[in-house]
Amino acid sequence: MTLLQFIRDLFKEITKGNKAYFIWLGLLSIVMLNALVSYIMQLNNGLIVTHMRDQVSWGFYISNFTFLVGVAAAAVILVIPSYIYHFKPIKEIVLFGEMMAVTAVLMCLMFITADLGKPLVAWHLFITPNFPRSILMWDVIVLNGYLILNTLAVFYVLFSAAHGREYKMVIMWPLVLISIPWAFSIHTVTAFLYNGLSSRPFWNASITAPRFIASAMCSGPALMILVFQVARKVSDIVVNDKAIFKIAELIAYAMGINLFLYASEIFKEFYSQSIHLAPMEYLFFGLKGHTLLVPFTWVAMVCNLTGFVIFMSPKLRNRFLFLNIACVLVFIGVYIEKGMGFVIPGFVPDTLGEIYDYLPSYIELSLSAGIWAFGAFFYTLLLKIAIPIYKGELSFLSHNMRHSLRDLHKPAVH
Amino acid sequence: MNRRNFLKTAALGVGGILLPAKDSPASVWESFFQKYYREMNDKEKKDVVARLEKEYEEKYKKHIKVKTNAPLPKVLYGYGLDLSRCVGCRRCVYACVTENNQSRNPQIQYITVLQFEQGEKWVSDLEESNKYYNPETVPAPEHFYMPVQCQQCEKPPCVKVCPTQATWKEPDGIVVVDYNWCIGCRYCMAACPYNARKFNWGEPTIPVDEINTETHYLGNRPRIKGAVEKCTFCIQRVRENPGRYPACVEVCPVGARKFGNLLDPESEIRVLIETKRVFRLKEELNTQPKFYYFFSL
Numbered sequence: 166m167t168l169l170q171f172i173r174d175l176f177k178e179i180t181k182g183n184k185a186y187f188i189w190l191g192l193l194s195i196v197m198l199n200a201l202v203s204y205i206m207q208l209n210n211g212l213i214v215t216h217m218r219d220q221v222s223w224g225f226y227i228s229n230f231t232f233l234v235g236v237a238a239a240a241v242i243l244v245i246p247s248y249i250y251h252f253k254p255i256k257e258i259v260l261f262g263e264m265m266a267v268t269a270v271l272m273c274l275m276f277i278t279a280d281l282g283k284p285l286v287a288w289h290l291f292i293t294p295n296f297p298r299s300i301l302m303w304d305v306i307v308l309n310g311y312l313i314l315n316t317l318a319v320f321y322v323l324f325s326a327a328h329g330r331e332y333k334m335v336i337m338w339p340l341v342l343i344s345i346p347w348a349f350s351i352h353t354v355t356a357f358l359y360n361g362l363s364s365r366p367f368w369n370a371s372i373t374a375p376r377f378i379a380s381a382m383c384s385g386p387a388l389m390i391l392v393f394q395v396a397r398k399v400s401d402i403v404v405n406d407k408a409i410f411k412i413a414e415l416i417a418y419a420m421g422i423n424l425f426l427y428a429s430e431i432f433k434e435f436y437s438q439s440i441h442l443a444p445m446e447y448l449f450f451g452l453k454g455h456t457l458l459v460p461f462t463w464v465a466m467v468c469n470l471t472g473f474v475i476f477m478s479p480k481l482r483n484r485f486l487f488l489n490i491a492c493v494l495v496f497i498g499v500y501i502e503k504g505m506g507f508v509i510p511g512f513v514p515d516t517l518g519e520i521y522d523y524l525p526s527y528i529e530l531s532l533s534a535g536i537w538a539f540g541a542f543f544y545t546l547l548l549k550i551a552i553p554i555y556k557g558e559l560s561f562l563s564h565n566m567r568h569s570l571r572d573l574h575k576p577a578v579h
Numbered sequence: 580m581n582r583r584n585f586l587k588t589a590a591l592g593v594g595g596i597l598l599p600a601k602d603s604p605a606s607v608w609e610s611f612f613q614k615y616y617r618e619m620n621d622k623e624k625k626d627v628v629a630r631l632e633k634e635y636e637e638k639y640k641k642h643i644k645v646k647t648n649a650p651l652p653k654v655l656y657g658y659g660l661d662l663s664r665c666v667g668c669r670r671c672v673y674a675c676v677t678e679n680n681q682s683r684n685p686q687i688q689y690i691t692v693l694q695f696e697q698g699e700k701w702v703s704d705l706e707e708s709n710k711y712y713n714p715e716t717v718p719a720p721e722h723f724y725m726p727v728q729c730q731q732c733e734k735p736p737c738v739k740v741c742p743t744q745a746t747w748k749e750p751d752g753i754v755v756v757d758y759n760w761c762i763g764c765r766y767c768m769a770a771c772p773y774n775a776r777k778f779n780w781g782e783p784t785i786p787v788d789e790i791n792t793e794t795h796y797l798g799n800r801p802r803i804k805g806a807v808e809k810c811t812f813c814i815q816r817v818r819e820n821p822g823r824y825p826a827c828v829e830v831c832p833v834g835a836r837k838f839g840n841l842l843d844p845e846s847e848i849r850v851l852i853e854t855k856r857v858f859r860l861k862e863e864l865n866t867q868p869k870f871y872y873f874f875s876l
Contacts, residue, residue: 211804212763213685213781222768222778282763282778282805285611289743289762293615301742301766363864364736364772440704453706517691517727517774518705 167561171327174559175550182549185399190545193538200535203528204279212282214528220521221512223280225529228504229536230276232384233269234355235377235503237311239385240266241348242415248341254408260322260555261396262389263315264547266348269385270312272540279532300358307351314344323551327560352377365511367444370433376426377503382419384499386412387472387492392544394489402552410483413491417476420495424473427502444510447520457522458509461501468498606630616757616796617747628796635801639787646795648818650751656812657752657848657869658825659837659857660726663876667692667717667724671827671836675728678813678826679799680791682783689810690728690827691774697721702860728827729754729775729810730860730868737767737776746807751818752841752869753811755797761806768807772861773868776809812838841869851875 207214217224243262246252278284296302318340325332356377359368390409397404434445446452448462475481475491482488514520525533553559609630614623628645635643672690681687693708695701701708708725718724735754738746745760746767768776782804794800795815802808813825817838823829828836839846848871851857855873862868 211779211781215780218780219768219774219777222765277764280764282765282807283761283803284763286760287762289615289745289760293618293744293760295740295742295744299740299742299766301740301764305742358766359769362736362740362770364770364861440706443706511769514706515774516705516772517693517710518708519710520706 171561178550178553178559179546186545190542193542193545196538197535197542200532200538203531203535207279207528207532208284212280214526216523216526216529218521218523220515220519221509221523223508223512224523225505225525225533226276226280228508229533230273230280231355231508232500232504233273233276234308234352235381235499236385236388237266237269237273238348238352238378238381239389240315241345242382242386242412242419243389244341244345244348246411246415248337249345252408252411254405255411258393258402258404258408260319260551261393261402261548263319264551265385265389265392265544266315267312267319268540268544268547270308270315270351271543272536273308274312275536275539276533279536300354300361303354304351304358307347307354311344311347311351314340314347318344319551323554326554326557329557329560349378352381359507359511362511364516366441368507368511370430372426372430376423376430379419379423379426380499380503383416383423383472383495384503386416386419387495387499390416390492391489391496394485396548400548400552401556402548409488413476413482413488414479416492416495417473417482420469420473420476423499424469443514447513448506448510452514452520455513455520455522457524458505462506465498465501465506468494469502472498606634610634610759613759615744615760617744624796631796631800639790639801641787641790641792643790643792643794643801645800646793646815646818647797648795648814650749650753651818651820651822653840653842654822655752655841655869656731656817657839657841657846657852657871658731658812659839659848659851659871659873661835661837661875662723662725662872663874664833664835665692665724665726666833666835667694667712667719667722668832670830670832671726674826674830675810677789678791678816679810680785680794680801681777681808682779682781682802683786683789684784685779685781687777687779687783687808689775689777690726692724692726694719694722694724697723701725702858725872727773727775727860728870729812730773730866730870731810731812733867733869734865736770736772736864736866740766740770742766749797753797753814753817754809755811755814756806756808757797758800758803758806758808763805763807765807772864772866776807778807779804 215224240262243255243259247256247259278287281287290302290305294302318337321336321340322332353374356374359365360370360373363369390412393404393409396402431445434442443452447455448458451459472491472494475487476495482491509523513523550559613627619627624647628647631645632643635641669692672688672692675681675689676683679689681689691710693705693710694712695708699707712719731752731754733752735748738748738754742764743760743762745762746754746756748754763778765778768778779802783802785801791799793815795818798811798814816823816825824838828838837847837851839848841848843849851873852871855875857871857873859868859871
């Protein structure tokens with residue numbers, strides 16, 4: 166059967182590679198195994214092995230989740246220019262952006278699962294969903310919906326390529342048209358998750374969702390720029406410089422908006438000096454001698470501002486050295502700002518005024534590292550099979566037809 | 580937790596997840612597939628209670644009664660706390676722990692008593708408070724106290740956010756949790772403005788000789804790891820007929836705590852709401868607590 170042969174081909178593709186490829190997968194496997202050990206310990210002993218407590222009841226897991234929803238949503242920054250504006254250089258790589266969205270959503274779901282006190286009864290969500298009242302149910306729906314949308318898009322494009330055909334826009338259009346607002350919805354709903362809690366003034370700001378979207382459009386694309394460069398070095402994927410520079414330009418705008426929104430929030434808190442200032446004060450200067458997050462906050466500020474300056478200048482951002490530095494800076498900056506820098510101050514001080522200094526425990530760090538390693542592992546394998554299929558080198562068709570098809574294959578035209 | 584124990588832990592972990600324990604094979608599956616409390620009929624409730632009582636008997640070698648008393652008709656519970664009397668002795672805290680079978684290690688307490696220095700900002704700015712005070716005698720000079728616990732809100736934010744409806748407001752106004760239905764996402768804890776919800780971060784432990792054997796399914800029955808719990812106005816006491824006071828009310832040495840039926844115009848709670856200077860905590864959030872602070876002096 167062709168399908169079985171094809172699956173065997175895919176498997177062969179995954180299991181062949183140079184030394185670096187196997188070392189890479191091996192390292193990731195070690196990190197994942199280590200995380201598995203941590204997770205088993207957590208299952209046995211309960212979440213007490215984390216440093217979360219009643220005062221700070223969400224920590225590193227939910228911080229990572231929040232950040233990664235942004236990475237997933239950022240696929241839209243490739244989808245819009247490629248399908249709506251038919252910008253060819255990006256159109257050639259939009260598939261890899263969608264694959265990153267799939268990976269990021271899977272990681273999000275893993276982080277949520279890691280955070281549950283009773284993961285085994287998570288199926289209760291589907292028996293008595295508190296819908297539409299609980300925003301968490303909305304999040305379950307939009308995240309899984311987004312996962313399905315992107316999986317379908319990726320699958321359909323690869324399926325067509327494996328059959329030596331162009332994908333049909335008749336089928337892609339609905340997927341694309343739904344996935345654009347849907348990408349915004351996942352991050353908006355995640356913002357509303359926090360936003361809707363009047364008990365936490367730090368989160369209860371109407372600017373939260375726009376800030377989330379703006380920062381997502383920085384960190385996700387920054388990660389893509391870095392990953393695409395690595396990918397084109399180690400594989401025969403073609404990523405046009407023009408695509409990378411266009412993404413960099415978009416980051417510059419997004420970062421401008423992000424910093425503006427952040428500045429607005431900082432102004433409101435510090436100028437009005439209401440009692441709601443406390444979490445912001447804790448973040449920037451420390452509260453009553455508690456200064457745990459202060460260095461992180463300033464590192465994030467410096468990273469974001471420096472990154473922004475580089476992205477603003479076309480001369481700088483079009484040189485790979487500076488571009489890559491800026492991408493790393495923005496990634497770190499947003500990771501801190503939207504992860505720990507957003508989730509933790511919501512809990513500090515807690516609703517009765519107590520300050521509990523939270524930093525993740527070893528278990529939380531190792532388990533989170535494992536989920537990131539899973540993401541890298543999964544994405545690597547996806548690329549490994551997607552590139553040859555996309556290029557027409559791996560298909561359902563017989564061997565002798567492949568050579569002629571390889572030259573024929575071009576990105577979609579309508 | 581060190582790595583040395585890993586193999587043991589791993590074996591237990593995988594075993595605990597995949598296989599039911601040797602001695603109680605049926606009950607593990609029964610508890611896993613246990614229905615949502617509000618969807619159980621009387622027969623199902625009875626079966627679950629019987630299973631739970633058996634499990635507790637095996638675990639604690641003691642008969643623990645699990646009641647499922649429904650709300651009393653025409654009752655809406657309200658609580659009053661006299662700030663001019665409270666001396667900050669925290670007997671209520673410990674009476675509550677004992678009555679409600681809270682875990683001793685890790686420690687869980689439903690009531691937090693905040694200590695303020697005289698002249699300090701309070702009510703809206705609780706950051707000035709101290710909950711870890713330890714004087715020789717109470718009240719400490721020039722200090723005053725404000726106990727906080729679940730306010731049994733009329734519009735509870737915790738219930739609104741729960742993704743599985745594992746927590747809800749009963750007709751008598753008590754916000755309860757089906758511990759078996761809770762998935763431990765802790766969204767309710769983020770939503771609660773009063774820090775009233777507590778999570779079982781580790782396996783809850785109670786010394787066997789200190790267990791209160793009179794329990795309610797939605798209240799003080801022994802809890803499980805990974806679920807959220809909270810004050811229920813001692814549901815196991817107040818739903819008796821005639822009802823008893825919650826343990827904190829009963830134990831308070833200065834009579835600062837009042838409790839009653841808000842629908843009964845003759846009740847103590849109604850009289851004090853109508854005649855004293857009353858306020859509710861964080862009223863601006865519109866959670867409409869049924870917990871009234873007042874000044875009798």
